Amino acid sequence: MDISRLARQQNDLTVPVNSLSLCMITRDEHQKEKLRWQYKISELEAQLRRSEETNSQLLQQKAEMNKKVKELEKAQKVLLRSNKKYQEKIHAVVAFETKHFEDKLKQAHEDLAMTKQCLEKISAECCRLKQRKMTADKEEELQRLRNLNVQYCKTIAAYKQLVSDKERKVEVLLRVINRTRKNPSFNWQEFDYQSVSDSVFSLSSQSFDTAPEDQSQSQDGKASCRRLEHTGNARKTNEENGIADQAGTFSSNTSQGSAESGWEEERQKLWTLLKEMRDRINVLQPSREKQQIQIEELLEANELLEFRLLELESCPTVPLCQKCSAHTNDFSSNAPDDYFVPLDTEPLILSDEDLLARFSLMCHKHFLNDDDRFMCSSLLARSGTWKENAQTSAKKISNMERKLVELDAQMECSEITIDTKVQECRALKRTVDELRAQEKELRSQMKDIEDFSKLLTFKLKDTVGKYNYGMNLVSELQKKLNVKERNERILHEKLKWFEIAQQVKGIEAATIVGGTSVEGCKGKMVALLKTVGSENYKLREQLNEACCFNKQLEYQIELRNETICKLKCQLEDEKSPPPFETQHCSQCTQKEFQSLTMSESTENM
Known part of the structure; x- marks a missing residue:
C-alpha cells in the first residue's frame, strides 16, 4: 500500500540527461511494474466495494429482521391474550371436573368402606365354617385314635402275659438242670439242648395277628396327626394373612396402578429422548471430524501466511545488486565522469522509483562523482516528504484497520443477534405448536x-x-x-x-x-x-x-x-x-x- 501511494505521488526532480545512461531499468519494465501495482490497487478497491456492499446487505437484513421481530411480538401478544382466555376457561372446567371427581371419590370411599365391612363379615363366617369342619375332622380322628389305643393296650397285656409265662418256664428249667447236675448218673452227652430250648421257647413262635397291623395303624395315625396339625397351623396363618392381604392389596393396588402407569410413561419418554439424542450424536460425529480436519488445515495455512508476511516485511524492496553486479564496478575518482553531461544541462524530472534504482547502483561504487552527490542531496530532500507521506499513510492504515475491526465486531454481533433471533423464532414455533395442541384440546x-x-x-x-x-x-x-x-x-x-x-x-x-x-x-x-x-x-x-x-x-x-x-x-x-x-x-x-x-x-x- 505504501509503494502504490508513493507511485501516485510524483514530485519534480532536476537530473541531467546523460545520467539516464546509468539506469539499468527500461521503460517497459517500469510500465509493467506500474500496471501491476495499479492492478493490485484496483483489486483492493474492488474488495472494499464488496465489503461495503455486504455491509449494506447486512444492514438491510438487520432492518428486515427487526420488522419480523416486531410482527412476531404483535402475534405473540395476541396469542398470549387468547392463551389467558383459554386458561380461564380451562380453570373453570377443571374446577367443575374436580368437584365432580371429588364426589365420585367420596362415593368410591364409601363403597370401599362397605366392601371392607362385607369382607370382614364374610371372613369371620369363613373362619367359623373352617373351624367347624376342622373340629368335626378332629373328633373323627380322636375316635379312631382311641380305638387304636384300646387295641394297643390289649396287645400289650397279651405280650406281658406271654413274658410272665416264659419267665416261669425258665425258672422251672433252671431248677431241673440244677437237680440233674447233682445226679451223677445223668448222661449229659445225650442231652439235647436244642430240643429243650425249642420246647421252652416254643411260645415265642406264637403269633398275634393284631400286633403288626396295630403297629402300622399306630404309625399311620401318628403321621396323619402330624399332618393335620401342620395343615391346621398353615391354614390359620394363611387365613389371617389372606384377610389382611385382601384389605391391604385392595387399597394399595389402586394407588400402585396409577403410580406405575405414570412411571412407565415417564420411562418411555426418557428412553425415546435418549434414542433421539444418540441418533443425533451418531449423525453429527462425521461432520464434527470433517470440521476438525478443516480447522487443522486452516491453522496450517494461517501459519504459512504469517511466515510469508514476516519475510516480506523483513525485505520490502527487491535488491537489484544481483542483476547489475557485473556492470557496477566503478573505479572513478573525484574527476568529472566522461559519460555524464555537466550539471548546467537541462534537468530531468525523475520518479521515486528511478531515484531508488540509481541509489542502489551508487551503493556499489567505491567513489562518488558530483552527479552522485547531487543525487544524494536530492534523495535527502525527498526522504522528508517520504517520511511525512509514510506517517500519513500509517495513520490511514491504522484507521482502516480500526474500521475493519469494528466491522468484524459488528458482523459478529449481527451473527450473534441472528443466532439469538433464530433461537427465539424456534422457541416461538415451539410455543405456537404447544398452543395449537392446547387449542385442539380446548376444542375437544x-x-x-x-x-x-x-x-x-x-x-x-x-x-x-x-x-x-x-x-x-x-x-x-x-x-x-x-x-x-x-x-x-x-x-x-x-x-x-x-x-x-x-x-x-x-x-x-x-x-x-x-x-x-x-x-x-x-x-x-x-x-x-x-x-x-x-x-x-x-x-x-x-x-x-x-x-x-x-x-x-x-x-x-x-x-x-x-x-x-x-x-x-x-x-x-x-x-x-x-x-x-x-x-x-x-x-x-x-x-x-x-x-x-x-x-x-x-x-x-
Missing part, C-alpha cells in the same frame, strides 16, 4: 361442553313442559280449593246457626216445662255464645294459616317463572352454562320438586 373440551349444553337444553325443555303442565294443574286445583273452601264456610255457618237455634228451642222448652228462671236461661245462652266465638276465632286462625300457605305458593311460582326466563335466555343465546349457573338451576329444580310435592300433598288432603 368445547365440543364436550357443547354436547353437555345440548343435553341440558333438552332436559330444560322437558322441565319447562312439565312445569307448564304442573302450573296448569296447580291453577285448576287452586280454583277447586277456593270453591270447596267457600262451600265449607257456608255449611259451617249454617250448621252453627242451626245448632244455636236448636239449643235456644231446647232451653225455652226446658223453661216452660221445668219452670226455670229467665236468668238461668240467659247464663246458658251467654255460655253458648262464648263457645261459638271461640270456635269462630279458631276458624279465623286457620284461614290466616291458609293465606300464608297461599303466599308461599305464590312466591315459589314467581321463583319458577324467573328460572324459566333465565333458561329461555340461555337457550336463545345457545351458550354453555357455567358451573355456578348449573348449580342455581339444580337448586331451582329442587325447589320446584318441593313445591310439586307440597301441591300433591294438598290434593291428597
Whole structure:
C-alpha cells in the first residue's frame, strides 16, 4: 500500500540527461511494474466495494429482521391474550371436573368402606365354617385314635402275659438242670439242648395277628396327626394373612396402578429422548471430524501466511545488486565522469522509483562523482516528504484497520443477534405448536361442553313442559280449593246457626216445662255464645294459616317463572352454562320438586 501511494505521488526532480545512461531499468519494465501495482490497487478497491456492499446487505437484513421481530411480538401478544382466555376457561372446567371427581371419590370411599365391612363379615363366617369342619375332622380322628389305643393296650397285656409265662418256664428249667447236675448218673452227652430250648421257647413262635397291623395303624395315625396339625397351623396363618392381604392389596393396588402407569410413561419418554439424542450424536460425529480436519488445515495455512508476511516485511524492496553486479564496478575518482553531461544541462524530472534504482547502483561504487552527490542531496530532500507521506499513510492504515475491526465486531454481533433471533423464532414455533395442541384440546373440551349444553337444553325443555303442565294443574286445583273452601264456610255457618237455634228451642222448652228462671236461661245462652266465638276465632286462625300457605305458593311460582326466563335466555343465546349457573338451576329444580310435592300433598288432603 505504501509503494502504490508513493507511485501516485510524483514530485519534480532536476537530473541531467546523460545520467539516464546509468539506469539499468527500461521503460517497459517500469510500465509493467506500474500496471501491476495499479492492478493490485484496483483489486483492493474492488474488495472494499464488496465489503461495503455486504455491509449494506447486512444492514438491510438487520432492518428486515427487526420488522419480523416486531410482527412476531404483535402475534405473540395476541396469542398470549387468547392463551389467558383459554386458561380461564380451562380453570373453570377443571374446577367443575374436580368437584365432580371429588364426589365420585367420596362415593368410591364409601363403597370401599362397605366392601371392607362385607369382607370382614364374610371372613369371620369363613373362619367359623373352617373351624367347624376342622373340629368335626378332629373328633373323627380322636375316635379312631382311641380305638387304636384300646387295641394297643390289649396287645400289650397279651405280650406281658406271654413274658410272665416264659419267665416261669425258665425258672422251672433252671431248677431241673440244677437237680440233674447233682445226679451223677445223668448222661449229659445225650442231652439235647436244642430240643429243650425249642420246647421252652416254643411260645415265642406264637403269633398275634393284631400286633403288626396295630403297629402300622399306630404309625399311620401318628403321621396323619402330624399332618393335620401342620395343615391346621398353615391354614390359620394363611387365613389371617389372606384377610389382611385382601384389605391391604385392595387399597394399595389402586394407588400402585396409577403410580406405575405414570412411571412407565415417564420411562418411555426418557428412553425415546435418549434414542433421539444418540441418533443425533451418531449423525453429527462425521461432520464434527470433517470440521476438525478443516480447522487443522486452516491453522496450517494461517501459519504459512504469517511466515510469508514476516519475510516480506523483513525485505520490502527487491535488491537489484544481483542483476547489475557485473556492470557496477566503478573505479572513478573525484574527476568529472566522461559519460555524464555537466550539471548546467537541462534537468530531468525523475520518479521515486528511478531515484531508488540509481541509489542502489551508487551503493556499489567505491567513489562518488558530483552527479552522485547531487543525487544524494536530492534523495535527502525527498526522504522528508517520504517520511511525512509514510506517517500519513500509517495513520490511514491504522484507521482502516480500526474500521475493519469494528466491522468484524459488528458482523459478529449481527451473527450473534441472528443466532439469538433464530433461537427465539424456534422457541416461538415451539410455543405456537404447544398452543395449537392446547387449542385442539380446548376444542375437544368445547365440543364436550357443547354436547353437555345440548343435553341440558333438552332436559330444560322437558322441565319447562312439565312445569307448564304442573302450573296448569296447580291453577285448576287452586280454583277447586277456593270453591270447596267457600262451600265449607257456608255449611259451617249454617250448621252453627242451626245448632244455636236448636239449643235456644231446647232451653225455652226446658223453661216452660221445668219452670226455670229467665236468668238461668240467659247464663246458658251467654255460655253458648262464648263457645261459638271461640270456635269462630279458631276458624279465623286457620284461614290466616291458609293465606300464608297461599303466599308461599305464590312466591315459589314467581321463583319458577324467573328460572324459566333465565333458561329461555340461555337457550336463545345457545351458550354453555357455567358451573355456578348449573348449580342455581339444580337448586331451582329442587325447589320446584318441593313445591310439586307440597301441591300433591294438598290434593291428597
